[in-house]
Amino acid sequence: MEAGRAELTLRARRRAAGGLGLAAALSAACATHGGGKPPTGPVRLGHVTAQVRSEYIRRSAVWQPIQIASLDLKLGPQGKGAFEPGQHLTCDYVEPEGPPSGNTPKFQCDLGGGDVVKIKYGKHNHEVFSEVAASRLYWALGFGADHMYPVEVTCRNCPIEPWYWRSERKVDLTTFELASVERKFPGEGIESPGHDGWIWPELDRVDERAGGAPRAHRDALKLLTAIIQDSDNKESNQRLSCLPEGVVRDEAGNESCTKPFMLVQDLGLSFGKSTTLNSNKLGLGAWSGQSVWRDPRQCVANLKKSRTATLSDPRIGEAGRKFLAGLLAQLSDTQVHDIFAVARFDRLDEKIHTAEGERSVTIDDWVQAFKKKRDEVASVRCPP
Numbered sequence: 001m002e003a004g005r006a007e008l009t010l011r012a013r014r015r016a017a018g019g020l021g022l023a024a025a026l027s028a029a030c031a032t033h034g035g036g037k038p039p040t041g042p043v044r045l046g047h048v049t050a051q052v053r054s055e056y057i058r059r060s061a062v063w064q065p066i067q068i069a070s071l072d073l074k075l076g077p078q079g080k081g082a083f084e085p086g087q088h089l090t091c092d093y094v095e096p097e098g099p100p101s102g103n104t105p106k107f108q109c110d111l112g113g114g115d116v117v118k119i120k121y122g123k124h125n126h127e128v129f130s131e132v133a134a135s136r137l138y139w140a141l142g143f144g145a146d147h148m149y150p151v152e153v154t155c156r157n158c159p160i161e162p163w164y165w166r167s168e169r170k171v172d173l174t175t176f177e178l179a180s181v182e183r184k185f186p187g188e189g190i191e192s193p194g195h196d197g198w199i200w201p202e203l204d205r206v207d208e209r210a211g212g213a214p215r216a217h218r219d220a221l222k223l224l225t226a227i228i229q230d231s232d233n234k235e236s237n238q239r240l241s242c243l244p245e246g247v248v249r250d251e252a253g254n255e256s257c258t259k260p261f262m263l264v265q266d267l268g269l270s271f272g273k274s275t276t277l278n279s280n281k282l283g284l285g286a287w288s289g290q291s292v293w294r295d296p297r298q299c300v301a302n303l304k305k306s307r308t309a310t311l312s313d314p315r316i317g318e319a320g321r322k323f324l325a326g327l328l329a330q331l332s333d334t335q336v337h338d339i340f341a342v343a344r345f346d347r348l349d350e351k352i353h354t355a356e357g358e359r360s361v362t363i364d365d366w367v368q369a370f371k372k373k374r375d376e377v378a379s380v381r382c383p384p
Contacts, residue, residue, distance in 0.1 A: 041253075042252055042253035042254045042255070043254045043255060043256075044255050045188050045189065045190045045191070045242055045247070045255045045256075045257060046188075046189055046191050047191060047192070047193070048190060048191070048192050049192065050192055050193075050194070050195075053190065053192040053195065053240070054205070056190055056240060056242075056257060056260040057198065057202055057205055057212075057240065057260070057262070058205055058206060058207045058210050058212055059207070059210050059211045059212045059260055060212050060213060060240070060260040060261055060262045061217070061260070061261050061262075062143065062144070062203070062206070062217050062221050062261070062262050062263070063142045063143055063213065063217040063220070063221070064144075064261075065142060066140070066141070066142040068141070068142075068327065068330040068331060068335075069330060069332070071139075071140050071335065072338075073136050073140055073335045073338040073339050074341065076135075076136055076147065076149060076342070077147045077183075081115075081183045082147070082183070083149040083151055083181060085149070085150055085342050086150060086151065086152060087149070087151050088152045088153075089109075089111060089151050089152070089153050089154070089181065090111075090153075090154045090155075090156065091109035091110055091111045091112075091117070091153065091154075091156065092109065092110045092112075092155075092157060093108075093110075093156065093158045093159070093170070094108040094109060094110050094116055096166070101236075104120060104125050104126075104163075104268060105120065105121055105122045105125045105163035105164070106118055106119060106120045106121070106163060107119055107121075107155070107158070107162040107163065107166070109153070109155055117183070118182045119153055119155075119176070119179055119180070119181055120179060120180045120182075120268075121153065121163075121176040121178065121179040121180075122176070122178065122179075123177075123178050123347070126268075126272075126281045126282035126348075127180075127268030127269070128150075128178055128180045129282060129348060130267070130268060130269070130270045130272070130281075130282045130343070131148045131180060131266075131268045131270070132148045132149070132180055132342065132344075133270075133271060133339050133340055133345065134230070134267035134270045135148040135267055136148075136338075136339050136342065136343070138224070138264065138267070140335065141224065141324075141327045141328070142327065143220075143224065143263070143264070144185050144241070144262070144263025144264065145185060145264050145265065145267055146182050146183065146184055146185050146263075146265050147182070147183040147185065148180050148182055148183075149181050149183070150180055150342060150344055151179050151180065151181050152175065152176065152177050152178075153175070153176045153179040154173055154174070154175045154176075155173070155174045155175075155176070156172065156173060157170045157171075158170060158171065158174040159171075160174075162174075178344065178347065184265075185265070186243070186244050187241035187243050187244055187261060188241065188242045188247050188255075188257070189239060189240070189242075190240040190241060190242055190260060191240075196235045196236035197236050197238040197239050197240065197265070198235060198238045198239070198262060199235045199238070199310035200222070200233060200310045200311035200314075201310065203218050203221070203222070203262065204218070206218060206262070213262075214319075215317060215320065216317070216319035216320045217320070217323065218320070219314075219316045219317050219319070219323075219324075220320045220321075220323045220324035220327070221264075222301065222314040222316065222320070223292075223301050223314070223316050223320060223321065223324050223377070224324060225264070225303065225311060225314075226292065226301035226302060226303040226313075226314060227292055227301075227373055227377070228267070228270040229270055229271065229272055229273055229274045229286075229287060229290060229303065230264070230267055230269060230270045230274075230303075231269055231274035231275065231278055231303065231304065231306040231309060232268070232269040232278050232306065232308050232309075233264075233308070233309055233310055233311045234308040234310060235310060236266075237264065237265060237266040238262065238263065238264055239262075239263055239264075239265040240260065240261075241260070241261050241262075241263060242257035242259060242260055242261065243259040243260075243261050245259060246258040246259025246260070246261075269281060270282070271283075271287050272286045272287055273286035273287065273289065273290055273304075274290075274303050274306055274309075274312075275304060275306060276304070276305070276307055277306070277307060278306045278308060282348065283348070283350055284345075284350055284352065284361045284365055284366060284369060287369060288369040288372070290302060291376065292373050292376040293376065293380065298315065299315060299316045299317070299318070299321060299380060299382030299383065300313050300314070300315050300316075301313060301314050301315075301316055316382055317382055317383070317384055318381060318382040318383065318384055320382075321377060321380065321381075321382045324377060325374075325378045328374045328378075329374070329378070331374075333367070336367050336370055337363060337367050339370075340366040340367065340370075341363050345361075345363060345366050346360075346361070346362060346363050348361065352365065
């Protein structure tokens with residue numbers, strides 16, 4: 001009994017120490033507002049000091065409990081702003097303020113009333129497919145990612161080709177049969193000058209004693225990233241956020257966060273094979289040919305370092321392996337099928353050679369490849 005009380009007291013002290021650390025950082029931020037300058041206004045989560053950012057990372061979660069068996073993976077995340085699979089959208093083209101980011105066809109479009117969304121489009125733009133599947137998987141397992149919905153889009157006043165020829169003449173209506181639309185993961189972005197997001201080594205600075213994610217959750221996220229071969233894991237493809245219920249605003253307008261959360265915001269380069277130049281994209285042949293483990297005895301996951309990578313070949317502890325294996329095991333065959341079906345992987349026109357001859361890749365082929373990788377996760381035992 002006394003040992004139990006001592007443990008509770010120790011936990012309380014640790015929580016208090018973590019809270020004091022954040023309070024001190026916020027106090028310093030209010031005093032200096034960054035760089036030693038006098039305050040010019042309320043402290044906002046969108047512009048915090050490096051010290052405050054570091055403290056939020058230390059206290060961040062990376063996973064939320066979710067009832068996996070109850071989820072409809074074909075519909076995906078529901079609520080305000082959600083779209084039905086294959087829903088037809090009509091929107092007005094939004095002129096970009098500067099050069100577009102990334103390397104894949106996309107544009108901004110107004111659905112009405114200032115509801116501006118990012119549209120990715122095109123049959124040869126593999127992110128239209130892969131990002132829907134990857135984001136559904138992360139959502140289903142309780143990890144954070146922006147919500148992607150497969151849609152058909154008619155754009156009013158779009159350039160003839162809004163990505164490659166955006167300076168050319170515009171046309172009244174252009175329809176993109178294969179497209180995806182993005183809705184941001186719920187929360188308030190936590191940003192600091194000089195940081196576009198977070199790099200994977202910063203995940204190791206999260207401190208469970210301060211209320212942050214345990215190592216098991218962090219290792220599970222690393223392993224999942226390796227499984228889907230998300231090689232383009234540069235800083236800007238991850239985001240530090242504050243969950244909606246954790247945003248606190250005082251009477252002076254200062255903002256703070258009690259529930260920081262680290263998530264992956266771009267999963268477009270996935271379900272293929274990681275390469276140095278990020279050149280091998282979505283494909284069953286590439287993805288199924290990659291083992292989950294580079295070294296199964298030491299539980300080093302297989303994720304080749306690309307030129308943009310901040311995560312490669314992560315070493316996974318047993319608690320993280322077991323945690324992810326338990327989550328993956330809860331996915332039913334129907335749910336796994338829906339991940340690839342809703343993402344329209346059967347529209348990729350990929351061929352495979354079998355004993356009966358050449359045929360098109362089916363959704364069932366992707367399901368079997370996924371289940372094989374799930375078995376690889378379950379079949380090993382890792383060092384602590």
